[in-house]
Amino acid sequence: MQHGSPDSVSSLPQREIPATTVNTDGKPVAGGASIAVPQSSGMGQLWSIACANPLSLVAFALFFLLIAVAIVGPSLVPYDPLASNASIALQPPSAEHWFGTDNLGRDVFSRVVVATRLDLSISVMAVVLSLVAGSVLGAIAGYAGGWLDALVSRVMDTIMAFPLFVLAMGIVAALGNTIENIIYATAIINIPFYARLIRSEVRIRRNSTFAQAAFISGMSHWRVLLFTLLPNALPPMMVQMSLNLGWAILNAAGLSFIGLGVRPPTPEWGIMVAEGANFIVSGEWWLAVFPGVTLMLAVFTFNLMGDGLRDLVDPRQRQ
Amino acid sequence: MNMMTGAGQPQVAALDISKLDVNFTTRRGEVNAVKQLELSVPRGTVLGVVGESGSGKSVSAYAVLQLLEANGRVTGGSICFDGINLLELSSTELKDIRGREIAMIFQNPRAALNPVRSVGRQIADVLVAHSRVARSQSKAKAVELLQQVEIRDAESRYHAYPFELSGGMCQRVGIALALACEPRLLIADEPTTGLDITTQNSVMELMMTLVRQRQMSAILITHDLALASAYCDEVVVMRDGRRIESGRPEQLFNHPVDAYTRKLVDATPHKGKSVRQLLPAAQQQSAVVKAAPGEVVLSVKHLAREFRSASGTVQAVKDLSFDLRKGECLGLVGESGSGKSTTALMVARLLDTSAGSIQLFGDNPQEYVDIATIPSAKFMRHDQRARVQMVFQDAGDSIDPRHTAFQAIEQPLRGLTRQGRAQRRARVAELADLVGLPQHLLNRFPHQLSGGQRARVNIARAVAVSPDVLVLDEPTAALDVSIQAVVLNLLADLQAQLGLSYLFISHDLYVVRMLCDRVMVMCNGEVVESGDTGQVMNSPVHAYTRQLLSAMPALPGVDEATDAARSNRLRPPSLRL
Numbered sequence: 042m043q044h045g046s047p048d049s050v051s052s053l054p055q056r057e058i059p060a061t062t063v064n065t066d067g068k069p070v071a072g073g074a075s076i077a078v079p080q081s082s083g084m085g086q087l088w089s090i091a092c093a094n095p096l097s098l099v100a101f102a103l104f105f106l107l108i109a110v111a112i113v114g115p116s117l118v119p120y121d122p123l124a125s126n127a128s129i130a131l132q133p134p135s136a137e138h139w140f141g142t143d144n145l146g147r148d149v150f151s152r153v154v155v156a157t158r159l160d161l162s163i164s165v166m167a168v169v170l171s172l173v174a175g176s177v178l179g180a181i182a183g184y185a186g187g188w189l190d191a192l193v194s195r196v197m198d199t200i201m202a203f204p205l206f207v208l209a210m211g212i213v214a215a216l217g218n219t220i221e222n223i224i225y226a227t228a229i230i231n232i233p234f235y236a237r238l239i240r241s242e243v244r245i246r247r248n249s250t251f252a253q254a255a256f257i258s259g260m261s262h263w264r265v266l267l268f269t270l271l272p273n274a275l276p277p278m279m280v281q282m283s284l285n286l287g288w289a290i291l292n293a294a295g296l297s298f299i300g301l302g303v304r305p306p307t308p309e310w311g312i313m314v315a316e317g318a319n320f321i322v323s324g325e326w327w328l329a330v331f332p333g334v335t336l337m338l339a340v341f342t343f344n345l346m347g348d349g350l351r352d353l354v355d356p357r358q359r360q
Numbered sequence: 361m362n363m364m365t366g367a368g369q370p371q372v373a374a375l376d377i378s379k380l381d382v383n384f385t386t387r388r389g390e391v392n393a394v395k396q397l398e399l400s401v402p403r404g405t406v407l408g409v410v411g412e413s414g415s416g417k418s419v420s421a422y423a424v425l426q427l428l429e430a431n432g433r434v435t436g437g438s439i440c441f442d443g444i445n446l447l448e449l450s451s452t453e454l455k456d457i458r459g460r461e462i463a464m465i466f467q468n469p470r471a472a473l474n475p476v477r478s479v480g481r482q483i484a485d486v487l488v489a490h491s492r493v494a495r496s497q498s499k500a501k502a503v504e505l506l507q508q509v510e511i512r513d514a515e516s517r518y519h520a521y522p523f524e525l526s527g528g529m530c531q532r533v534g535i536a537l538a539l540a541c542e543p544r545l546l547i548a549d550e551p552t553t554g555l556d557i558t559t560q561n562s563v564m565e566l567m568m569t570l571v572r573q574r575q576m577s578a579i580l581i582t583h584d585l586a587l588a589s590a591y592c593d594e595v596v597v598m599r600d601g602r603r604i605e606s607g608r609p610e611q612l613f614n615h616p617v618d619a620y621t622r623k624l625v626d627a628t629p630h631k632g633k634s635v636r637q638l639l640p641a642a643q644q645q646s647a648v649v650k651a652a653p654g655e656v657v658l659s660v661k662h663l664a665r666e667f668r669s670a671s672g673t674v675q676a677v678k679d680l681s682f683d684l685r686k687g688e689c690l691g692l693v694g695e696s697g698s699g700k701s702t703t704a705l706m707v708a709r710l711l712d713t714s715a716g717s718i719q720l721f722g723d724n725p726q727e728y729v730d731i732a733t734i735p736s737a738k739f740m741r742h743d744q745r746a747r748v749q750m751v752f753q754d755a756g757d758s759i760d761p762r763h764t765a766f767q768a769i770e771q772p773l774r775g776l777t778r779q780g781r782a783q784r785r786a787r788v789a790e791l792a793d794l795v796g797l798p799q800h801l802l803n804r805f806p807h808q809l810s811g812g813q814r815a816r817v818n819i820a821r822a823v824a825v826s827p828d829v830l831v832l833d834e835p836t837a838a839l840d841v842s843i844q845a846v847v848l849n850l851l852a853d854l855q856a857q858l859g860l861s862y863l864f865i866s867h868d869l870y871v872v873r874m875l876c877d878r879v880m881v882m883c884n885g886e887v888v889e890s891g892d893t894g895q896v897m898n899s900p901v902h903a904y905t906r907q908l909l910s911a912m913p914a915l916p917g918v919d920e921a922t923d924a925a926r927s928n929r930l931r932p933p934s935l936r937l
Contacts (some may be wrong), residue, residue: 093387233835250753251758251759252760253710253750254750254758254759255760255775256739256740257710258775259745260740260771269760273760273761356761
């Protein structure tokens with residue numbers, strides 16, 4: 042929450058100066074007349090959506106908290122996440138060690154905080170990659186139709202025919218056990234979702250009147266696709282993206298859990314849960330529960346954020 | 361009150377709505393959609409409720425059957441049907457009244473029918489649900505009902521699915537459904553909106569004949585004053601949820617008391633009215649006088665288009681030829697499927713032609729470019745693109761929902777000119793002034809604009825690059841009459857000011873009569889009649905043109921022939937002439 046509020050406060054000055062933003066955007070200020078409906082900036086819009094929907098407010102606050110932890114967390118943690126100290130192994134949560142210590146005496150809280158950056162970057166990069174690749178494939182398939190559409194669609198169906206986690210396992214095992222390969226594997230298994238979504242959104246609007254109006258206005262096929270059809274597919278894409286961020290984190294953690302992907306001693310939520318699981322039977326629950334709860338919270342945040350993000354990119358939601 | 365069934369007996373109303381209030385809870389708070397509404401439908405009469413969009417006319421009808429959307433509720437007043445206050449009934453008691461006592465006919469017949477059940481079965485379902493007949497006899501009864509609504513071959517149509525029937529047929533099924541249980545009150549919500557004019561005519565005739573035969577009471581909700589006056593005993597005008605004025609149609613439309621009713625009557629196009637007379641006297645500007653048509657700008661020769669489908673080849677347009685002169689307005693009239701929209705799309709070069717040429721003439725009358733030879737997939741980047749622009753039917757759908765009004769108007773300037781940002785901004789401001797769009801609305805999104813404002817944006821965009829030819833595809837079909845009046849005047853002004861040539865596509869003969877110099881009537885892809893507008897409208901030669909003209913509902917007092925037909929229509933069938 043502390044991290045959420047500075048962001049929202051810093052958004053206020055941007056909202057206060059519509060006149061200058063309007064000018065630089067190339068929006069009309071005919072005769073210097075004042076604009077009756079100020080177009081709120083992205084941050085201002087975010088704020089008004091968050092206010093309208095308390096769940097979105099919670100989601101955005103948690104999201105900013107996660108981002109802040111990922112950025113500044115590693116430099117703020119009380120202990121070195123890799124430093125082992127056998128004398129304090131397996132201590133329960135205390136004022137000294139908030140989340141307790143693990144079997145090597147490492148501070149679980151520090152490890153959970155430091156892992157945020159790695160887990161978030163894996164999922165965000167994987168989602169961005171699959172978003173870009175899926176959008177390009179889906180947009181071309183939906184716009185061109187014909188054999189190109191058939192080809193892209195069948196390739197996507199082929200990917201979907203595999204159990205996705207097993208496919209990801211196979212890719213990582215074949216390409217080698219590195220972080221980049223986890224990202225690629227996660228991206229590849231998510232491409233079909235974006236490609237299918239974009240394809241249908243583009244197909245629906247391809248013959249719409251406003252696309253025809255764009256042709257009449259001298260817009261080429263590429264410009265209509267890029268500046269008319271794709272932006273209109275953004276709102277459902279945002280929902281898909283936020284759900285996918287959650288899946289991607291789970292996928293990365295899952296790969297690490299079964300020993301593919303991030304390798305110990307690197308702090309990562311999935312490995313921590315995997316390693317901690319051995320100790321639950323002997324009563325040392327904190328090893329697995331804290332990274333697990335954090336993981337759950339991150340997925341929960343991304344899933345909650347979908348509706349808010351959709352409203353953010355949909356001008357029809359503006360009053 | 362003035363409709364007496366017997367000798368001076370006090371009349372009990374079939375439906376009595378008093379002090380009705382309906383509220384909707386929206387994101388922006390409570391909206392009072394119907395305010396203190398008073399309506400009364402005497403037994404055996406037809407009440408017309410007219411008003412523009414947002415007037416609350418449909419909401420009041422839905423309130424009667426308590427079919428309001430989840431966020432709406434009745435907050436006050438009473439709705440008495442035969443002395444029973446419907447608002448006090450439980451939902452099971454209401455279920456008995458809905459369909460059996462009060463039936464409803466919906467606006468979009470295709471959407472009102474279940475797409476995966478055959479139409480006959482749907483009628484049978486209603487009969488069984490209200491225990492009119494046993495399941496075993498339901499089929500025979502449903503077929504009988506289909507015959508009553510004049511569906512030919514009812515026996516086999518019983519098994520037809522809604523998608524296999526035309527719009528008019530679907531509405532006939534809708535009527536059969538509504539009348540299945542012999543209700544005493546029928547509520548028809550815009551029953552013929554979206555249907556062709558000749559279909560509208562036959563559907564309305566059928567519906568009203570059945571209503572009168574069965575001595576039912578009915579409420580006809582419509583935006584069309586002429587339609588209401590043709591079929592109703594009494595008409596109520598609504599605006600913003602309030603009752604404005606009521607009376608018998610002749611009296612109401614010939615001598616309106618309220619200013620709003622007068623404005624509506626004025627704005628309704630009818631025979632012998634000019635486009636300027638649609639607006640109140642105060643708003644009738646002394647517009648620029650239109651110059652006589654000049655040289656030929658566009659010459660269409662032997663244009664044809666066929667569509668191939670699995671079921672065969674359809675000739676949408678057959679051998680169409682016409683010339684369009686500078687500053688001329690050529691009307692293209694026809695019903696759905698006549699090929700008029702296909703023609704519009706071909707001339708606007710959004711659709712490829714199958715045969716024929718579309719010649720665009722420049723300053724030199726001997727030189728032309730045949731734009732039909734350029735594939736439509738490439739025409740958008742062609743240097744002739746700016747010379748032919750188009751105004752689309754639904755102004756809302758034709759603006760990218762992510763574009764502001766400014767961006768929409770700017771679009772052709774970006775695509776078709778080399779103007780810099782400052783130039784474009786100045787031009788958009790100029791265009792907004794030209795079409796009468798206030799400057800401060802320019803950075804609104806389409807959903808933040810009213811229908812009339814969207815139409816202005818649409819027109820400003822079409823004239824932005826100063827085209828020679830403007831193709832207008834039903835530019836006012838989706839607008840309320842009062843807004844249509846303003847937009848038609850704007851179009852007339854623009855043509856006079858800019859010397860534009862219009863190809864004006866419409867199904868509304870009155871609109872075409874007011875705006876166009878010449879008119880072509882299309883039927884099944886062919887022009888059946890063409891010529892000077894006045895001549896075609898006053899002395900039509902072709903039977904189809906005559907049929908179209910006679911199907912147009914007219915306001916009372918405008919045309920004696922239609923007045924006579926009206927009074928005949930209002931008589932009980934036994935007394936008809």
